[in-house]
Amino acid sequence: MVSVGDTLGVEEEFHVIDAETGELQPAARRVLRGADAEPELHRSMVETASAVQTGLSALRADLAEKRRSLTDACDRLGLAIVAAGTVPGSGARPSRVYPDERYERMAQEYRQLVDEQQVAACQVQVGVPDRDLAVRITRRVREWLPALLALSVSSPYFANQDTGYASYRTVVTSRWPTVGPPPDLSSAAEYQKVVDTLVASGVISDAGMVYFDARPSARYPTVEVRVADSCPHIDDVVLLAALARALVTTAAAEDAAGRPLPEAPQVLLRAATWRAARSGLSGHLVDPSTRTAVPAGVRIDALFTHLRPALEARGEWETAVDLLTDLRGRGTSATRQRKHATLRENALALAEETRGA
Numbered sequence: 001m002v003s004v005g006d007t008l009g010v011e012e013e014f015h016v017i018d019a020e021t022g023e024l025q026p027a028a029r030r031v032l033r034g035a036d037a038e039p040e041l042h043r044s045m046v047e048t049a050s051a052v053q054t055g056l057s058a059l060r061a062d063l064a065e066k067r068r069s070l071t072d073a074c075d076r077l078g079l080a081i082v083a084a085g086t087v088p089g090s091g092a093r094p095s096r097v098y099p100d101e102r103y104e105r106m107a108q109e110y111r112q113l114v115d116e117q118q119v120a121a122c123q124v125q126v127g128v129p130d131r132d133l134a135v136r137i138t139r140r141v142r143e144w145l146p147a148l149l150a151l152s153v154s155s156p157y158f159a160n161q162d163t164g165y166a167s168y169r170t171v172v173t174s175r176w177p178t179v180g181p182p183p184d185l186s187s188a189a190e191y192q193k194v195v196d197t198l199v200a201s202g203v204i205s206d207a208g209m210v211y212f213d214a215r216p217s218a219r220y221p222t223v224e225v226r227v228a229d230s231c232p233h234i235d236d237v238v239l240l241a242a243l244a245r246a247l248v249t250t251a252a253a254e255d256a257a258g259r260p261l262p263e264a265p266q267v268l269l270r271a272a273t274w275r276a277a278r279s280g281l282s283g284h285l286v287d288p289s290t291r292t293a294v295p296a297g298v299r300i301d302a303l304f305t306h307l308r309p310a311l312e313a314r315g316e317w318e319t320a321v322d323l324l325t326d327l328r329g330r331g332t333s334a335t336r337q338r339k340h341a342t343l344r345e346n347a348l349a350l351a352e353e354t355r356g357a
Helices: 028-032 056-075 101-110 131-152 168-173 188-201 234-256 266-279 296-313 317-330 333-337 343-355
Strands: 008-018 045-049 079-082 121-127 214-216 222-229 284-287 292-295
Touching (some): 008 056, 028 045, 028 056, 045 056, 056 234, 131 266, 131 284, 168 266, 234 317
Antiparallel strands (some): 008 045, 008 079
């Protein structure tokens, strides 16, 4: 029998850039002819999805192989891939969507939102065989999702400008009608009623356009944690996967123990997400449960304390601690990016870090 958290998968989105200039290139169709990947919304983006995995080592190897496939295809074309929330040229000029009926319909309906959606995310799929439980889990984990965002921040630049944000991807995506913290729902029937209403109203065209920071997958028996920026350093992806799974399994244990569903105002949850996007690990984060702001390091330490039993149960505690220590030593991608002298240097350094897998 499959239990909560037994399976794990990751979807990574990538930008396609010129290997010499660092500028975005609408070359996804050419890249995909020679790579194990899928198209994304824009012609300057591609996506990979890991196989269903059970352990972190196998997951890392799978993701690394997917990146190698993309890198090899790009090398033959004078291109490169970047795993980051944005590259400096994101949003600098309109980009055509990938030639797909669904994407073309979205471009017509959402106009400028689609034009500027030149951003990339990292999404973790955690196996949850019961959909009612999956809905409750999304509600239980939501107060911790901004901490995952703070660890992943990699999008300080947009339209060739320093935005002042650590994750401007979060700001760009926040304008969509179905983005943000999971709502106050407690059953699959409630969730489906909301989705059906949104589709019937014309606000969205299908269930896949529900972009909550965590959601029951529209296709798989999983909870999809989708709050994070795409990460150039593959070890940060593995850390996010470990923490996302631990969050889901911890929430499932709380549910089994009969603990009441946590209450937190949506405005406070959104504020916590904004705070994480603004400064990442460099400032404060909001603790929705205590209604206070605390130093980011304190909040991350609290996250690890909260998740330690689940991580230890899978033998992943020491790995997670080591990965966090490494991330803290390097600094977040957003912090590292601001050390480059030029935007071109920054884009090419991101490509090299992505290749480093």
